[in-house]
Amino acid sequence: MPTLTFNIRPLKKNQNIGSINLRYSWKKGVSPFRKSTGLNVPLNSWDLKKERVKKNTEAYAYGKKFNAKIEKIIDFFDTLEKNYKSSGKEFTRAAISLDYHLFDKGVEKNTENEGFTASLAKYIDLLPTLINKSTKKPVSKRTIQSFKTTNKYVDRFQKSVNTTLKFSDINLDFHAAFMSYLQNEHKLALNTTGGYVKDIKTFCKYSSRNKDVHSDSLSSEFFIVRENTQAIYLDEKEIDLIYNHDFSENPRYGNVRDWMIIGLWTGLRASDWHKVEEMKNGFVTLKMQKTEGIVMIPIHWQIEEILKKRKMPKPVSDVEFNRIIKKVCYELGITEIVHGSRRSPETNRKEVGYFPKNLLISSHTCRRSFATNLYKADFPTLSIMKITGHKTESSFLKYIKVTPREHADKLKKHWDLKYKKI
Structure with missing residues (x-):
């Protein structure tokens, strides 16, 4: 026979106040379901025998409301028992926990015929x-x-x-x-x-x-389809080309270029760029918007030079950045035909093919370039992941853009160093 009882337990921070908890037992040999009701009252306001807030105390001003909730909890478990008996389903801790959670949050449980x-x-x-x-x-x-x-x-x-x-x-x-x-x-x-x-x-x-x-x-047949992203990156020679170009006659281009350099040498997402309000002792520390993780990144010398000359760039929207940076790269001759994907200006949908490289560059190119260039420079993968926020090495290796030839070159360099050929 299922039993439902209520008890009170003193709070750690205040021993004179207690939390009202429930204990529901439905099967012999099975550990009872225990849960806090979320109600706290003075210990001397609780009637141990009746398992209710006393009516003759100062707590009764809110105790009436608390007792009403206790009655609702009793009704909930009565209804729960009847529903499970009539349906013939197994009464499990997981089921009770989920049903009570929905009840406690005021969310109606799904019915069998509900869409x-x-x-x-x-x-x-x-x-x-x-x-x-x-x-x-x-x-x-x-x-x-x-x-x-x-x-x-x-x-x-x-x-x-x-x-x-x-x-x-x-x-x-x-x-x-x-x-x-x-x-x-x-x-x-x-x-x-x-x-x-x-x-x-x-x-x-x-x-x-x-x-x-x-x-x-x-089942595994209800699979989650994935494809490798057809993204590109900028190598360090291209980054230097962008950094060294004089945009004094076009301040808007220069402002976007400065943001791009910050992105290329911090690996931050565009959504986090404008959080970089100050940099202290050679490092920038901030909380990332997407993962909410804390990241610390050293300041690259190119960023230091930008800050010395112009301080932080003016804020720019992601849309504006992506529009101008394509023009910046076109002006610098970063236009080789490469395989990649872009959002079609006609359909606003992703399309894969061969395009001039400048048309494929966006704010996210900065982050991917940061990770790829560090990996190619033999910087420890796990250290890069700590900055980019990737949880697994497999997801990181899919993210960076390294060709089979570049992987082969890394192995050749390793062997050459090991056997002292260079």
Whole structure:
């Protein structure tokens, strides 16, 4: 017979105040489910026998509200027991934990007939309260926005096929049709499509703890498509060319050039450039926007020279930077025909092919060039990763741009040094 009890435990910071906790036991031999109710009251205001806030104390002004919540918790567990008995599902700790979390946050639990997008919308509302297992931090705003965009495309897809998707519909047929829809109807790149499939797979895995999901959505065949990015980088000779050019007659170009040099020698994302307000003792230290990690980077001599002459460049938008830097590189003759990808000015979609190099350069080229040039200079990979924020060496090696010939040259140099041929 399931039992639900409430007790009070003194707070560490104030022994006169206690936290009201619940203990739910539903099966002999299984550790009970314990959880704080989030309610704190003076210890002398708690009735141990009735397991309620006393009515004849000064705490009753708010105790009435607290007792009402305790009653709601009791009703929640009563309803939970009835639902699981009627459905025949196994009563597990994971299921209880998830159901209570939804109840405590005021999010209605998904019903069996509820649509997939409606369920995903509730999950999105819940995301700010969850912790990312990898970072051990709250789910980032960037991740939440990704799920919102994913749900938007799933909703568009179901409208295009005139249906309301359920969890049972998220199978391999959906996987193939959804990817085709994104690539053919919306002209999305493979990596963008893969990101949305990843969100769907993550949500299905999360929901599988207390809901019947299609086994396909949890299988390896429900794959996340990826392709190697067709990006380019600037080598150190090209960087020197950009740094040494005189833009005194075109201050706007000169301002963008200065930001580019800062990006090329710090490896920072464009979103972090404007956080570089000052540099002390030869280093810049800041908190990165995307990963929220703290990074410390030494100041390159070219950046020092820019700061001595002109101080920090004037702020410039990412759009303005990307537009002008292509003209800067064109003026400097960085126009060789190379293989890469760019956003088509006609369709605003990614296209892969052969283009003049200046047309492929953007703010992110700075970061990729920073990592690639350091790697080619035999700087320790793990040290570069600490600055760029890459979590795994495999993802870092995919990120940098080193040709098979350049890898071979590194090996030849290693052998030549080892056997003293140079």
